Amino acid sequence: MRRTIAGILLGLIFMGLLAPFATPSPDNGTGFLFVDVPQGTQITVSGVGSYIGPTALELPYGRYTVKVTGDVEVVAEVFVSPDNVTILRIDPRTIREAVTGEGITSVRAILNESANYSREKLNPPFDPFFFPGGCGGNFPYINISKPYPMSLLVRGKDEIYLTLNGTFMHLGDDEGTACVFYVDIFPGERNTIVFVRNATYTVPWARLEVSSEPKDLTVYINGGYNRYILYTPVGLYVPAIPQDVYNSTAYGFYGYMLIPVIHRLNTHTVGVAEDNYLVESVVRVSPGGNYSVHVDMEKVKLALMVERKPREEVSAVMRYSTSENPAEKPVELNVNSIASQDFAVSDTVAAAFTRLSHGLEFAL
Structure with missing residues (x-):
């Protein structure tokens, strides 16, 4: 046979x-x-x-x-x-x-004929970057659950933070005084920050700039996006935790606080999208570093x-x-x-x- x-x-x-x-x-x-x-x-x-x-x-x-x-x-x-x-x-x-850019370790390009990765930019009657001052900020909607729950805090166009659940974070200053909070995030639902003092460890930051040709393309950060602010060009501060940190403590509104472990987080996935094209770049970051991603979408197409x-x-x-x-x-x-x-x-x-x-x- x-x-x-x-x-x-x-x-x-x-x-x-x-x-x-x-x-x-x-x-x-x-x-x-x-x-x-x-x-x-x-x-x-x-x-x-x-x-x-x-x-x-x-x-x-x-x-x-x-x-x-x-x-x-x-x-x-x-x-x-x-x-x-x-x-x-x-x-x-x-x-x-x-x-092109700094810190890029890998690139993935996706073309899906049945998908549309672009998100129409909303232009609300208010300024999504407005911040009156003090501690705190605005919380534009974003849904990030992997690798850990994350959200956004906006304190002006040049001061956008990618916040990380279950950590102590230094989120700007108020007249020279550090604004340090415990961050609690429920992905896609709500997030809260609680002022703390005497934190033994605060998450270090890296600066990440995202741009494209043409401009105004949709930006995804670790799979999440926001229709008000995440469009090219945009810059934000992202967590840069080089290794696991154990037993961080601080004092908050309810007294003594203990975080058993804050896991390492030294890579972020940046997506730039137009119509049925999505280009994802994995960026490795270190505390205090400056990183960037630029996508020439016309060349990709x-x-x-x-x-x-x-x-x-x-x-x-x-x-x-x-x-x-x-x-x-x-x-x-x-x-x-x-x-x-x-x-x-x-x-x-x-x-x-x-x-x-x-x-x-x-x-x-």
Whole structure:
């Protein structure tokens, strides 16, 4: 039985070699996905398999998640239809070059055709940055639960704090006197601060600036956002705890207070979003440091994009997938194009096997 299947496969592959660029017969249940990446890039299609790109796949129509890992992680959620060839272009190097700054340890770019990561900026009749002075501040809504519950405290446009639950924090000064509070946060619901004195440990701060091209893009901090203030450019103070701290104490309204442990928190995830694009950067911070993230979103969009061509042009896609270095030049689909005479036979066999193996997988 295995020999019979192997013989059928081999015969089909060599039949493909005799006419490698023929347009496949229409099939209402399948579509074609061409992933255009630099030669040798590892590609994973969730629920389907892993491949060395660039590659063209014949798949049942539906939604697929394509992942590329390396210096930058790329995740694309695309829809493959039976009517078109879906072309997904990914240039990881250009995406990484589009994200600059200080302290960035990793970058992930997400394209999701069915999502909208932008949040419309609200312009209320009041100034969301207004602060009359003294201790305390404004508490704009934000919902952050991971890695620990966090919230925002605003004491003016240049004095925004990312507060951390269950800690003693120095949140500005009032006429030279330090405003130190115990912070209690219930993510997405409410947060309170209680004035304390003689704290043995207060959370150190780092400064984080977030900007983009173009401006006014939605900013996410550790997954949370606020529709009043978190838009590029924005700067804020973030916790920078290099190691776990045990048995911190202070005196508050209810007397003696003890925090058994304040966990290390020295990384923050900064997201910059526009429409169905989200670029996330992990920033490692140290006490007193200055850090930044700048995202050139226009550059990201050019390096991560989806196009669709008529199904009958799939033969040109297969041709392109077997060219010597397809990722260095744009795809020009032409159903009447003539196959290059210098293509590698091994590459053609591999491309044919990729297409046929998927057809057989779903037929079986």
